């Protein structure tokens with residue numbers, strides 16, 4: 001890990017993820033989490049204030065980036081839900097099979113290197129009646145935007161911590177053995193190559 005990735009990127013990620021439009025998505029999604037929750041790539045803990053203290057028993061947050069994990073740890077101390085943070089990536093989830101009620105992933109699946117493996121792991125730890133709440137930016141439906149997403153992707157990945165612009169999460173989530181029971185896919189405000197949002201709920205098939 002170079003100095004940019006260690007010190008500058010975590011600050012940029014936190015800044016980008018703190019924008020109001022992301023916050024609105026968090027507010028609409030996270031109150032639906034309940035029971036034992038697994039958050040994939042918890043980042044600086046921006047979702048933590050939106051969980052229901054009545055509904056959520058425990059949160060496990062995966063975060064490989066040390067600086068972001070430290071920030072999440074500070075936020076975790078301010079809420080009344082027990083939070084355990086892990087250094088593991090989603091490709092190797094340190095939890096028992098079928099032990100989780102809700103998986104949360106917000107703006108993270110774009111950055112996971114071995115996404116197929118990560119989704120397989122997420123499917124493994126989720127209970128048969130569990131849910132995955134997701135909100136991700138990804139591949140736009142229009143070909144003229146996709147062309148730009150594919151062109152920009154190699155450069156963007158380098159400066160944005162491995163973030164891909166061109167992942168079609170509807171297809172990828174379904175291919176991993178989930179059924180999408182609610183999907184709200186639309187552009188947020190902002191440049192179209194970066195702002196097509198896949199928000200929804202998936203259940204194991």
Ligand SMILES: C[S@@+](CC[C@H](N)C(=O)[O-])C[C@H]1O[C@@H](n2cnc3c(N)ncnc32)[C@H](O)[C@@H]1O
Nearest residue numbers: 017041042043046065089090106107108111112
């Ligand atoms: C854009 S940030 C989003 C952070 C947070 N989910 C949010 O909504 O603010 C992407 C996050 O994914 C994390 N990440 C990258 N690769 C990962 C992996 N293999 N497993 C889990 N998290 C990963 C990064 O460290 C970073 O915290």
